Amino acid sequence: MDRRRRALSPGQRAARAATVAIPVAFLAVFFAWPLVAILERSLVTDGTLDVPWDVLTAESTREIAWFTLWQATVSTILTLLAGLPLAWALSRFSFPGRSLVEALVLVPFVLPTVVVATAFVALLPDGMEHSVWAILLAHVFFNVAVVVRIVGAYWAALDRRLWDAAVTLGAGPGQRQLRLTLPLLAPALASAASIAFLFCFTSFGVILVLGGIRYATLETEIYNQAARLFDLRTAAALALIQLAAVAAVVIVSGVLERRLGGGRRRGGRAPHPVRGERLVVGAVVGVSLLLLALPPAALVVRSLQVSGGYGLRHFASLFDTTPALLVTPWHAVVNSLLFATAATAIALGVGVPAALAIARGSRGLDVTLMLPLGASAAMLGFGFLLAFGDPPLDIRSSLVIVPLAQALVATPFVVRSLVPALRARDPRLPEAAAVLGATPAQVRREIELPLVARPLAVAAGLAFAVALGEFGATVFVFRADWPTVPVAIVRFLGRPGEDNVGTAMALCVVLMALVTVVALVSQRALGRGAR
Amino acid sequence: MTRPATVCCKVGVAVVTAVGAVALAAGCGGGGEAPKEVVLVTHDSFAISKDVKAAFERESGLTLRILQGGDANEMLNRALLTAGDPQGDAIFGIDDSVLSRAVDGDLLDAYRSPELAAVQPDFSSPDRHVTPIDHGEVCLNVDRAWFASHRIPPPKTLADLVEARYRNLLVVENPATSSPGLAFLLATIATYGDRWEAYWRALRANGVLAVDGWEEAYTQQFSGAAGSPGKRPIVVSYASSPAAEVIFASKPTTTAPTAAVEDGCYRQVEYAGVLRGARNEEGAKELIDFLLSRRFQADVPGSMFVYPVREGVALPEAFVKYALVPQDPLALPAAEIDANRDRWLAAWTDVVVR
Numbered sequence: 001m002d003r004r005r006r007a008l009s010p011g012q013r014a015a016r017a018a019t020v021a022i023p024v025a026f027l028a029v030f031f032a033w034p035l036v037a038i039l040e041r042s043l044v045t046d047g048t049l050d051v052p053w054d055v056l057t058a059e060s061t062r063e064i065a066w067f068t069l070w071q072a073t074v075s076t077i078l079t080l081l082a083g084l085p086l087a088w089a090l091s092r093f094s095f096p097g098r099s100l101v102e103a104l105v106l107v108p109f110v111l112p113t114v115v116v117a118t119a120f121v122a123l124l125p126d127g128m129e130h131s132v133w134a135i136l137l138a139h140v141f142f143n144v145a146v147v148v149r150i151v152g153a154y155w156a157a158l159d160r161r162l163w164d165a166a167v168t169l170g171a172g173p174g175q176r177q178l179r180l181t182l183p184l185l186a187p188a189l190a191s192a193a194s195i196a197f198l199f200c201f202t203s204f205g206v207i208l209v210l211g212g213i214r215y216a217t218l219e220t221e222i223y224n225q226a227a228r229l230f231d232l233r234t235a236a237a238l239a240l241i242q243l244a245a246v247a248a249v250v251i252v253s254g255v256l257e258r259r260l261g262g263g264r265r266r267g268g269r270a271p272h273p274v275r276g277e278r279l280v281v282g283a284v285v286g287v288s289l290l291l292l293a294l295p296p297a298a299l300v301v302r303s304l305q306v307s308g309g310y311g312l313r314h315f316a317s318l319f320d321t322t323p324a325l326l327v328t329p330w331h332a333v334v335n336s337l338l339f340a341t342a343a344t345a346i347a348l349g350v351g352v353p354a355a356l357a358i359a360r361g362s363r364g365l366d367v368t369l370m371l372p373l374g375a376s377a378a379m380l381g382f383g384f385l386l387a388f389g390d391p392p393l394d395i396r397s398s399l400v401i402v403p404l405a406q407a408l409v410a411t412p413f414v415v416r417s418l419v420p421a422l423r424a425r426d427p428r429l430p431e432a433a434a435v436l437g438a439t440p441a442q443v444r445r446e447i448e449l450p451l452v453a454r455p456l457a458v459a460a461g462l463a464f465a466v467a468l469g470e471f472g473a474t475v476f477v478f479r480a481d482w483p484t485v486p487v488a489i490v491r492f493l494g495r496p497g498e499d500n501v502g503t504a505m506a507l508c509v510v511l512m513a514l515v516t517v518v519a520l521v522s523q524r525a526l527g528r529g530a531r
Numbered sequence: 532m533t534r535p536a537t538v539c540c541k542v543g544v545a546v547v548t549a550v551g552a553v554a555l556a557a558g559c560g561g562g563g564e565a566p567k568e569v570v571l572v573t574h575d576s577f578a579i580s581k582d583v584k585a586a587f588e589r590e591s592g593l594t595l596r597i598l599q600g601g602d603a604n605e606m607l608n609r610a611l612l613t614a615g616d617p618q619g620d621a622i623f624g625i626d627d628s629v630l631s632r633a634v635d636g637d638l639l640d641a642y643r644s645p646e647l648a649a650v651q652p653d654f655s656s657p658d659r660h661v662t663p664i665d666h667g668e669v670c671l672n673v674d675r676a677w678f679a680s681h682r683i684p685p686p687k688t689l690a691d692l693v694e695a696r697y698r699n700l701l702v703v704e705n706p707a708t709s710s711p712g713l714a715f716l717l718a719t720i721a722t723y724g725d726r727w728e729a730y731w732r733a734l735r736a737n738g739v740l741a742v743d744g745w746e747e748a749y750t751q752q753f754s755g756a757a758g759s760p761g762k763r764p765i766v767v768s769y770a771s772s773p774a775a776e777v778i779f780a781s782k783p784t785t786t787a788p789t790a791a792v793e794d795g796c797y798r799q800v801e802y803a804g805v806l807r808g809a810r811n812e813e814g815a816k817e818l819i820d821f822l823l824s825r826r827f828q829a830d831v832p833g834s835m836f837v838y839p840v841r842e843g844v845a846l847p848e849a850f851v852k853y854a855l856v857p858q859d860p861l862a863l864p865a866a867e868i869d870a871n872r873d874r875w876l877a878a879w880t881d882v883v884v885r
Contacts, residue, residue: 041612121751122760130742208743213705213884227601228708229873230608305758307782314781323578323834326597385613397570397598397618480577480597493746494575495836496772497779498757501750 020362023354023369023411029393030404031372034383041386042236055237065241068201068217071132075139075200076193082140083147083192086288089281090148091156094270101285102152103519106461107296109145110469110515112486113205115493115508116141119295120210122302134210139203141295143196144288145465150195153458154188154420156270157451186260187420194253195416198246198373218242223378232382239376246374250367257420296512303505307498314502318510322503324491326480329503332488333510336468339484343406343467344460350407351414351459358415359422369415372408380405399482403467410463417462421455461522465515485511568594569814570619572806574606575599577624578834579827587821593814602710603801604629610806611636617806620815623822625661625802627862628713631869634658639804642816646823646841654800654840657865661802664822667837668857669714669799671792672772674755674764686765689722689795692734699738701765702752707876709744710799715767716879717868718797721861731882741883755789757781770796771836774847774854787853796857801837 008016043050055061090102108116120138121129128134162184166176182189202219216224218238226235273281304310318329325332351369358366372380384405388396395401429451430443438446469486478487485507492504569591571577577599588595598619601609607629610622614636625633633639639660647656654663671692673685686692692701704712720727731739740763742748750759753766757780773787803822805815821827828839832850846854 118747118751121747208708209747213708213741213743213880224708227605227608230611302758307757307780321581323580326579326581326584382609382612385609385618389613389616389618397596478598478600480599491575493750495779496749496756496768496775498776498781499779500775501756501758502781 016357016360019353019357019360020365023350023357023365026350026411027368027372030408031375031380034380034387035375036383037386038232038379038383039236039239042232050233052233052237055234056241061238061241064216064218064221064238065245067215068219068242069245071135071139071217072197072200072203075136075143075203076197078136079140079143079147079196079200080189080193082288082291083144084151085284086144087148087152087155089284091152092270093273093277093281095272095281099520099523100516101289102148102523103516104289105145105148105292106465106515106519107512108141108292109462110465110511111296111299111508112469112489112511113138113142113203113209115299115489115504116295117206117209118493119298123294123298130210130214132215135203135206135215138206138210139200141292142206143199144292145462146195146199147192149458149462150192150417150420151185151188153417153455154424155185156454157421157424158184183260187257187423190253190256190260191416191420194249194370195373195412197249197253198370201246201249202242202374202376204377218245219376219378222376226376226378226382235376235379239379242376243371243374246371247367250370250374254363254366258423299505299508299512303502303509305502314499314506315509317499317503318506324495324500324503325483325488327483329488329492329507332483332485332507333514335482336485336511337514339402339406340464340467342403343410344463346403346407347410347414347463347467348460351411351463352418352456354411355415355418355422358419366415366419370412373412380408397479399479402478402484406467407463410466413462413466414459417455417459418452421452425451457522461519464518464522468511468515468518566593566811566814568596569621569811569818570596570598571818572606572610572617572619572622573597573599574601574603574624576602576835580830580834583826583830583834586826587818591814591817591821593811593817595818604710607633607638610638614638615808617808620806620809620811621803621818622806623664623801623803625804626710626799627865628710628717628799628868628872630657630661630802630865633804634660638807640807640809640812642805642819644816644820644823646820649842650823650840651842656802661804662819662823663800663840664803665828665831665835665837665840666798666800668770668791668796668855668860669711669718669767670770670796670855670857672749672753672755672766672768672789673792674753675788675790677754677764685790686792687794688792689719689730692739692765693730693737695737697737697765699740700763701734701738702740702742702748702761702763703767704745704748705741705743706879709748711745711767711769712741713872714797714799715795716875717863718795718861720875721797721863722795728878728882731879735883739883757788769836770855770857771832771838771850772854774849774852775836777853778849791855793855793857796855796860798857798860798862800840 043052086105090098117138120134124134162180163176166180171180201217203217204219204223207215207217207220211220218241222235222238222242225231225238303314304312306313318333321328354365354369384401385396388394388401395404425448430447433443433447434440478484483491489504489507492500492507577597579597584595587593596619600606603624603626606622606624610617611632622639641659642662643659644662647662650663654666656663671686675685678685683696686697691697703715706713706716719730723730740752742752745768748766749756749768749772750761752761752763753759753768754761754764755766755776757776768791770791773789773791776789777784777787803819805812805819809815823841825841825844828841828844831837831839832847838846838856
């Protein structure tokens with residue numbers, strides 16, 4: 001690295017500076033500023049800082065923090081256990097329908113948590129529907145996509161000959177997994193685990209619905225204190241605890257990711273499973289799909305229910321005007337696609353330079369970029385109201401605020417998907433190509449792009465899915481003439497009458513179909529070079 | 532190695548610049564001559580028919596922009612956060628349970644609409660800062676088919692609910708997180724006074740289920756809503772819900788599957804006001820007058836499933852047939868609610884949850 005750094009031209013140096021400056025500027029304006037604005041309003045009175053020690057040390061605070069921590073830890077472990085077999089099957093073998101399965105895994109991720117939680121209430125046996133078990137199960141369901149996608153993309157690119165060599169050297173299957181696979185995968189595991197943990201740690205909709213009225217996490221309690229009780233001081237104290245915890249997790253996982261090294265990447269075509277493997281791969285994919293498909297299937301069934309029988313009535317009514325919305329539900333679908341596209345563009349525009357900078361060693365940036373995942377959405381939403389009410393950034397009531405907020409949450413996914421792949425690039429490959437006479441453009445096109453193409457496709461797909469999902473919808477006011485699908489779903493669910501519930505379920509099905517198609521397309525378009 | 536970075540950065544710069552430009556463009560719309568739009572801040576349940584909205588825009592020459600989100604309480608808290616530098620010009624959806632906080636929070640400018648003269652005497656404005664627009668009634672709803680097939684008469688009063696034959700049949704919403712849940716708690720307090728905690732203890736002993744919000748209570752746990760997997764035939768909902776079951780039935784029907792129980796209904800009046808510091812104060816006043824106009828008042832039942840406050844506005848046919856207008860609904864003074872709400876909620880949680 002050092003050898004080459006000396007050879008940088010001024011233009012290249014500027015480009016490197018920009019990879020840091022762009023994400024830093026984005027975070028400073030759209031994350032730090034609103035957060036400081038709301039913290040100042042909450043904790044500063046007449047110019048003096050009022051440190052909420054009483055809240056920080058209260059017994060109830062300790063109870064909530066402890067529940068938040070342990071449920072997130074258990075949820076993460078369960079998610080890894082549930083996701084790894086599927087990641088293995090999808091990344092080590094090729095079989096018919098593989099990319100469809102990869103796309104379907106993303107579906108849970110985009111469903112509004114309120115809707116999934118409702119599906120769980122319907123599926124779980126009486127007495128279990130409002131319990132810790134329900135919460136853990138829902139968390140696994142939501143976050144399996146993170147493990148499958150991030151670990152899977154990394155796994156697929158590991159050099160297969162290592163396992164062949166291990167077999168030759170006499171290592172048994174158990175030994176191969178423990179001493180070879182796990183250490184090689186470690187950086188991706190740390191990456192996926194940290195995102196899953198953050199999601200469970202800051203879980204909101206799942207806790208509200210499945211926790212019944214008994215369980216609270218820091219995030220639900222911050223929302224409760226800020227949005228419902230308007231006790232900003234307590235909310236700010238809890239938000240600071242949550243932010244500190246998240247920062248700690250991010251720093252630890254960043255250290256792990258770097259320390260753990262991981263395997264050199266080579267790519268190569270995945271083989272079709274041979275006889276014995278076929279059974280295992282089939283079983284893993286089958287069982288995983290069945291479990292993942294149950295809650296969405298419950299939604300599909302309910303979307304087709306028409307007074308005792310079945311029919312497409314609720315889908316037809318997506319094109320009708322309704323008292324619940326100023327526009328037809330179909331408009332909401334179009335709006336969601338537009339917002340998600342804009343948000344993905346912003347997330348890639350911020351996240352790709354950031355990932356390059358982080359892969360080169362900008363550790364501070366790594367931690368900072370993950371923080372929006374851990375900031376309380378309720379407090380950030382309040383911060384937006386305070387910070388963006390005046391020119392030149394009078395955008396709190398405008399449409400641009402929606403993709404901006406979505407991008408804030410989507411960017412960490414772009415970064416987490418790209419960094420392990422960028423770190424594991426073999427620097428000798430482009431050098432060898434250059435020695436062999438390739439132009440820089442050729443090196444980029446033929447060597448570097450194909451190597452990052454698959455993680456880039458994963459990043460774009462995740463970012464789009466995150467943006468399509470509910471993020472931002474619960475926190476910000478929306479313009480009645482520009483509802484998104486999650487907003488429309490909540491509106492329909494909030495009204496009595498079979499047709500309203502049916503339309504909400506039909507919109508959920510449309511949302512699931514959209515994300516499947518988008519994931520398939522992004523894999524085809526960008527992933528081709530990786531094979 | 533640096534080349535991809537250059538490309539990425541160009542994309543990044545372009546995106547950031549574009550976002551900035553859009554933001555600036557959005558921000559520069561405000562200043563200058565007379566405002567061309569009026570912004571209404573409201574809650575999630577607000578709805579207006581397209582043609583009624585168009586009529587206001589045509590007559591006033593203003594574009595009506597609607598910003599909505601959260602329930603009445605969350606909407607009010609957002610407005611309190613931005614008091615003096617409001618997100619819009621007028622606010623709609625303040626109900627009695629938050630009225631005192633809205634008035635004390637120095638959130639609103641006083642306004643007396645000339646249309647108030649046409650409002651039914653029951654709904655005279657309690658404060659010069661707010662204008663009554665509609666009223667909803669939170670009532671018990673029962674699943675008629677369930678009670679018919681089990682040969683049990685449906686409950687008629689709040690007192691019935693603690694009887695053994697109604698064991699495990701009732702689902703209610705958490706009053707701390709749900710507006711109908713709070714209204715039902717207030718109904719029990721208005722009925723039982725100091726003995727309301729004993730009443731809830733008896734309800735708990737009789738197997739009441741409390742869930743987070745109306746959505747789960749009505750569409751998941753209540754057996755009477757069409758298509759619901761629920762098993763409980765009594766739920767806290769609205770007087771108008773049976774009419775909605777008929778209007779939004781997926782097969783045309785002439786009988787409502789549910790019925791509202793008249794005893795124990797709690798009245799929620801919704802108010803509108805002019806936000807202090809509004810960019811378009813005149814437009815806000817014009818809008819409030821419009822919300823009281825015959826045209827909007829007639830639209831209120833069909834779009835929001837609540838009742839108009841204006842005198843002599845006919846209800847839609849389905850409302851006359853299937854919905855209930857309680858003759859003597861319960862209500863508590865706003866000041867009393869405000870002074871006791873936190874204590875009541877804590878006590879409720881102790882009795883029902885712990």
